[in-house]
Amino acid sequence: MLEVIESINWSLVAPFIVIQFILMIIGLVDWAKTKQTNGPRWMWLFIIIFLNIIGPILYFIFGRRE
Amino acid sequence: MTTVLFKKELLENWRNKKWIWVPLVFILLAIMDPITNYYLPEILDAVGGIDGAVIELPDFSPADAIMMSVSQYSTLGVLVTVLLSMGAISSERKSGVLDLVLVKPVSYTKFVVTKWLSLLSLIWSSFIIGMLASWYYTVLLYGEIPFTMLLAVIFYYGLWLTFICTISIFYNTLTHSPGLVAFLTIGTTLVISLLTSLFGTRTAWSPANLSTHLQELLITGDVPSALIYSAIVSILLIILILFASIYSFKQVLHNRNE
């Protein structure tokens, strides 16, 4: 397993991970600012944090109350 | 007037952060498969394969890598596009804010066209950024592919996305339920794709075939005539559906009953 981790060129994969991270942060910031969401607020917190990529997208599309 | 309407859309999509998250999601969709497939052999090796079984992995060409991004867009990309656009007009009607807008002397045509343009500007920007990322990784991991090829992919596949956006806008003018808009748009897209594959070569001109023809273009390097036909048909349909949207919006508002 270690070999794999060494063999992966991290500068290539980094953007992929960074973008996911940014997406999550933006989701969290927005979540923190809104008082009301569609459905329980804390549920969205878990969705944003624990569902990779999909979580923040779900939150932006379905969770935000406009 | 169009500028006023358009600026409002820009501001809205900035405040609800669509201008941030949609491009990011499109980048992720584009680079996800090229990266995973590149590292797949190592990953499989590390898990030890399956007891001495030799796993043959196809060697991917740069064209294959680009098509990986396109195929992600064909499923998740389309899904995100539809969900993004499902409330473009319908949610404003549902909430009632449209009453305040439309008692002002606003042209219905301009209103619909602005909604369409605003959606397209978001989708096209995100799509272009995503494809640039895809191209970058493709060149890095799989080898050279001409920039003109990338432009061709952006142009032709962009037509398919535009087609879907236009269908969504059309349904937006018909109902005030965003969920129904999403359902109808996805349904229509599926039916078109299904019919297209059902009739095989006889529907080579179908917009749903744009990505198939694109693959051919990438492999052979020649523009297949079917691609041109599909593109022309797509453009005509887009114009037609846009006009239909304007017409239906006017009709629906004119005959308002609640």
Added chain:
Amino acid sequence: MGILSITALSKKFNDSYAVKNMDYQFTPHQCIALIGPNGAGKTTTLRMIAGLLKPTSGNIIFEQNKNIDRRTLIGYLPQHPVFYPWMTGSEFLTYSGQLGGLSKSTSRKRCEELLDIVGIIDVKDKRISSYSGGMKQRLGIAQAMVHKPKLLMLDEPVSSLDPIGRREVLTLMEVLKKEMTILFSTHILSDADEISDELILLRNGEIIESGKIKELRQKYQTTKITLQFAERQTFYEEKIATLANVRNTLVEKDSIQVIANDITKARNEILQRAVQEDWPLLTFRLEQASLEEMFMKAVNHS
């Protein structure tokens, strides 16, 4: 010349009429109150005039400028206005102004002015999602008049306002009347009585009475004289009944109600006799029927 006339206007929902056969001529610079109980058809009428609802039959004709978009002539406040919650009050108002045909700079200026007039200048840069019901109502009134329409239609403009807000808005309407025709709905008679020149009484979608408020008052005027005597009430009642200008008398527990043919003459006659004959008069009161009574009367008549 009028500004707007509606003829034989009807709206049917399913099988029942929400508005039925309505005719009216709107004269400029008047304040017209649309009065009626819940479900009378006020909102339906206003929405049809605003072009937000298609009439089942009948016509709505704007007299002037037949070839311009009639929406430039009207301003409209819905009963429950909804805005873009992500905008600030001042952004929405500026946007409304621009949609109404103002340039950005004019709209900005007008927006500041109006926000001050309707009293929400303090929260102009806050998101509308954080506004209270009354603040939204005020913003709604501001957006309705931002492009200086000829006809301002307000659907229950004061219903969600506190007493001070109500007063402010009523005063504002009084001022606006000089520049435009105002058509507003309410079910509070005293509001209508206070600022409107004309009344339209609606019930079950039909106009049961309409016209200038002064004329209506006269029409339904039942001025009466109430008298109380220290003693021998019936004795005096009989005397009064024989007076020339008295139409009718009515003895209640401890007072006499006198309905006169001519109120001034009857008053003089009674007072003269009272002095001459030294009546033991305790109370002498002239009463005018309130708009409320008039309303009830009109409703009962039909």
